[in-house]
Amino acid sequence: MVIDVKVPTPGESIAEVEVAVWHVSSGDLVRKNQELADIESDKATLSLTAPESGKIEILVEAGTTVKVNSIACRIDGSVAVPEQSPAPDAGLTAANTNVEAKATEDVKPSSEPEKATDESKVKHPDIKVTPLAREKMDAENIQMDELLAGLRKLTSKDVDAYLEWQKSGTNGDSAGSNREMNRSRMSQLRKQLSKRLVQVKNETAMLTTFNEVDMSALMNLRRKYQDEFVKKYGFKIGLISFFLKAAANALKLHPMVNSMIDGDEILSPGYIDISVAVQSPKGLMVPVIRNVDKLSLPQIELEMQQMAEKAKAGKISLEEMTGGTFTLTNGGVFGSMLSTPLINPPQSAIIGMHNITDRPVAINGKVEIRPMMYVALSYDHRLIDGKDSVGFLLDVKRMIENPASLLSGGKNPDKLLLGL
CATH class of the missing domain: 2.40.50.100 (RNA polymerase II/Efflux pump adaptor protein, barrel-sandwich hybrid domain)
Incomplete structure (x- = not known):
């Protein structure tokens, strides 16, 4: 059958x-x-x-x-x-x-075409033939020599080109010898990404605000408890998990950053689903971590681990990339010092992490060398005002510089203790 x-x-x-x-x-x-x-x-x-x-x-x-x-x-x-x-x-x-x-x-319709095909493979080992083309050649009993002979004639220019190729090096590997232009099809994923990026530039009033974060406290925290964390959970805790948790807490304090425009209406979700930009062999993918505000740091890190594995295998489903309310991207893994990330429509904002570098900063009137990171928030100014955008980024900065505040929903633990 x-x-x-x-x-x-x-x-x-x-x-x-x-x-x-x-x-x-x-x-x-x-x-x-x-x-x-x-x-x-x-x-x-x-x-x-x-x-x-x-x-x-x-x-x-x-x-x-x-x-x-x-x-x-x-x-x-x-x-x-x-x-x-x-x-x-x-x-x-x-x-x-x-x-x-x-x-x-x-x-194979007969043994003769099969024999001809095998002989062609021996004579022309470098020429690849698609399965469909080979089937047609076998059906019509066409040998590769006949096919090649019927395609074109050699001219003096071909001979000159070959002589130049010989002079440049036996394999054409010397500097400047290879001037070929490779042409490949754009994948469906890349096509859609191109459309969305142009859509963002044309249909939003995008603006970016910046700040810098002192990563000392967070890096010391990870360094101190990393071994104990790995022993308990079986994987390391990364920086992105802290930023996701900080962003989720800051979105609760600034709900307009978590909103989006739908025609003449403003949609304000009662949940926080953060999309995370991930580079995969097939291009940029943006899977979603659901209810980030309700997850613990180990749970967020586990979601990140599973998401990264699926991205490498190219197995992230459509459902896993749909419905995010906010996006985080990390250009720092590629060495980026500063950038203006593009909004992921229909969302209204995206936060960008960057690389960590030791820089001199003023601490209590003295110059100290601290690990610093620039962070950027791109947002749709039609919906989000400067007060919310700057306040959001400042709250993320405050929580990363004081990781204990992540336990209190981003609020100052001292003030909570005093009932202020």
Whole structure:
């Protein structure tokens, strides 16, 4: 029985996706639940998995944009798949040999095209052929030599170019010898990111305010209790967790920074879900940590650990990147000293962390060297006034410089003790 494998839908608002990469080739034997391909949309990356075991026929080449629910490949479930692959140095069993032979018969119309293809591989080992192109060549009994000969003629310019390449170095690795222009398709994720960044510049009255934070108390706290923390929880506590907790407390004190514009109305959520910008192999992703104000520092750090692992694997879902009310980004991990982060719509504000450098600062009338960090808050001035934006950043600064205040919701512990 042949099964049609359709392109999954990442969400209701998405009609088209891109088949980013195939992990198998047409004609391969695949097992049930095996990952076949990565499907990339403008918001998330999904895996295309095999519903049944059998031989796969790929209908859509990698890099092609297709509609959701269209057929990406077919699986012939009548072809038996061995339960375990044989060892590399072991001979094929009779059963496996029959399966290989049957799979070959289904793909190759005759033995002659197969022989021609193998000879072409020997003559042109550097030329790669896609599975679909090879299938067409086999069907029409076209050899690679014939195909290459029919494409173009060599001219004197080609000979001159080759001679210049020889003079520049045997592999063309010498400085200035490689002037090729590489062209690649922009991913759906990158396309959507580009649109959103332009949208922010065109549709918001974005302004950025800055401050600096003395990181001494926080770094001493981490240094003092890091080993004990790791022993209890199994992972280290990072700086971002403290900033997330401080931002959540400051958002409670300045709820307008946690709000957003919807037409002629202002939406003010009764919860605090903070998006965290994460760099992944597929580009920038912004997953959301829910109810940050209600989480402890170990819980926030655990969420961060799990989120980072998913980002590296490119497995963050659409739901995990939807619904944030505020965003945190950390350019300091790349060495950034100062920046103006762009708002993540429809949110109205974003805080940016930067690298920590030892700088001379005035402490009680004396110059001391302290670990300092610049922090930035970009906000939509249509909604957030200077009082709230500056006050928010000052409260974050105060809580980071006095980490114990994080336990009291950002309020001064001394004043709470005195009932002030």
